[in-house]
Amino acid sequence: MKIALLGYGKMGQIIERIAIERGHEIVLRKKSTDNYDGLKDADVAIDFSVPSAAVQNISTCFELGVPVISGTTGWLEEYDNMVALCTKNNGAFLYGSNFSLGVNLFFELNSYLAKMMSNLQDYKVSMEEIHHTQKLDAPSGTAITLANGIIDNSAYTEWTLDNAQNNQIHIDAKRVDSVPGTHSVFYDSAIDQIEIKHTAHNREGFALGAVVAAEWIQNKKGIFSMKDVLNLKK
Structure with missing residues (x-):
């Protein structure tokens, strides 16, 4: 699976290590710039950026048809708009406030x-x-x-x-x-x-959960949560 990392701070780097250990390839490591080179080649994007960048990151993914796993918090006043954009583009979106x-x-x-x-x-x-x-x-x-x-x-x-x-x-x-x-x-x-x-003793659980969610969302369309990934819905 080809993964785009939108946000390459401490969490992004842990996600990268775990993803590579699980046999995946990183095609984009986006830091603070607007450079999305490689995103169109990704099977899925994992967004652990900052609140000010999250909406643009997620929107760009939907426009390119790339499924999004988002763990960035602090931007949720725009959540409904992102859900509408995902639906409009027949995309796949999973937001989690915590992936552990x-x-x-x-x-x-x-x-x-x-x-x-x-x-x-x-x-x-x-x-x-x-x-x-x-x-x-x-x-x-x-x-x-x-x-x-x-x-x-x-x-x-x-x-x-x-x-x-x-x-x-x-x-x-x-x-x-x-x-x-x-x-x-x-x-x-x-x-x-x-x-x-x-x-939480460390950030490993958050990162692993994000990668597992990325694996799960492949070939799916719609709006999801970790309840879907972990089969916790009643």
Whole structure:
């Protein structure tokens, strides 16, 4: 499989190593320039760039008929537009806020716990996410996915980085050197606390999941998620 890497920072370089170990070829390593030489030859593009570049990267792929795996966060106000463009071009698109197998299982656990807690009014939910200082967006895409999983299964209606009001989920976004990613969900009452937590030890799991998703999306058309890749849809 020929892969275009749109974004060649630390994640892009780990993805490259894992992709080559799995027998794939890298035909484009796009850094900060607008040079897309090699993209038209790719079987799939993996976008781990920056929020300001993601929309242009994804749009260019759809125009060239190249399937896109996107792990860039911080641009999701344009997500619906990218879905529409993908559909218009009969393309294939998979966005994931986190490609780790463990995190995607954690998403499912979080949603199930939210359902169980939804009628227990004595408990107030809050979240914490910790990432390395190079991460540009806050809260993380993973934290937003977790918050939306709670919102979809409870009376909460939105998340906030500020002090939470009624029906708001407070997210405490911290930036600490060399932390790949830690996400915690807390349910606090006057008598106890329930906590679920995922801690990434390194970035290998994110990179492997992105390559597995790229392998999976070949010869497919439509809009997908990691639930499709991991067969987690009910």
